[in-house]
Each structure stands twice: as structure tokens, then as C-alpha cells.
Amino acid sequence: MRFLLLFSRQGKLRLQKWFTPMSEREKKKITRDMTTMVLARQPRSCNFLAWKDLKIIYKRYASLYFCLGVESQENELLGLEVIHRYVELLDKYFGNVCELDIIFNFEKAYFILDEFLMGGEIQETSKQTVNRCIEASDMLQEVRPSTNTQTHTHTNHDTSK
Numbered sequence: 001m002r003f004l005l006l007f008s009r010q011g012k013l014r015l016q017k018w019f020t021p022m023s024e025r026e027k028k029k030i031t032r033d034m035t036t037m038v039l040a041r042q043p044r045s046c047n048f049l050a051w052k053d054l055k056i057i058y059k060r061y062a063s064l065y066f067c068l069g070v071e072s073q074e075n076e077l078l079g080l081e082v083i084h085r086y087v088e089l090l091d092k093y094f095g096n097v098c099e100l101d102i103i104f105n106f107e108k109a110y111f112i113l114d115e116f117l118m119g120g121e122i123q124e125t126s127k128q129t130v131n132r133c134i135e136a137s138d139m140l141q142e143v144r145p146s147t148n149t150q151t152h153t154h155t156n157h158d159t160s161k
Helices: 024-040 076-094 100-104 106-116 127-148
Strands: 004-007 013-018 049-051 054-059 064-071
Touching: 004 024, 013 024, 013 100, 013 106, 024 049, 024 054, 024 064, 054 076, 064 076, 076 100, 076 106, 076 127, 100 106, 106 127
Parallel strands: none
Antiparallel strands: 004 013, 004 064, 049 054, 054 064
């Protein structure tokens, strides 16, 4: 995989993950090209596109488009499965994920993605294992603030008496 983009029906980028290094200018051009191409397609069109030397695989869930850029020889159905698995993981965490979940909890959406994919390859195929990692991370975040907050009492020692 080269990249994964999430954008709204209005073309607003909500999440981006780049698996190959490229300049910010290239990323912006690819993002603009993907949103323009995908949003211009008819709803009943095929979910696969040839673009430059890549295959673009996309799927719309509610108001979000999930767009994956893969090598031209990659299996399109596997790409759709990757997108669907990521949506399932988001649904499990957020309870029927929506665009606002991604906007207001983008760091958690990235964390879930990183538990599932690494370097453009599937890292973990088990939804249960990914969910356990996410739950463990949440537990650490809940425990950590309470152990780090210490109450400091300031006593004023008056030495003038």
C-alpha cells in the first residue's frame, strides 16, 4: 500500500496515512486528485480505478470515503477487505463510527489504524487482538493521569516570630 485517505462527501480530508515517503506537495496533489476523481464517480460505479502506476480502491461508508492506493498488481478485493476491516475496527471502538468520531478523535483513529496496518502491510488480522490492544491502551490512559497527579500542599513558614 502507498496511502490511505479518508475524506468526506464535500472533499474534506479527515485522515491520511502515507506508507511511502513523498513531499508535502506530492501528498497534496495526490489528495486533490483522489478526492476529485472519486467524488466525480457515479454511485453505482466500480470501486477500482487505474491512476498513474497505481490502483485506487475506494469505498463509501455513510458520509466518508475510504481510499487506498496500492501497486497495480495488487488484488483489488484484498484492498476492499482492508478498508472494510478498518471500518469494522472503528465501528467496534466508536459504536457505528461517523465522520464526527474521526474529526474529534483522530488520534484514536490513527492509533487503531497503526494497530492494524504497519508500513502499508497488514500487521494484525485478528479483530479481537486489535481490540484488546486498543482496550489496553485506553486502560493505560485512564490509569496514568491518576498516578501522575500529586497534590502539593504549600506551607508558609513564617520565621519572623
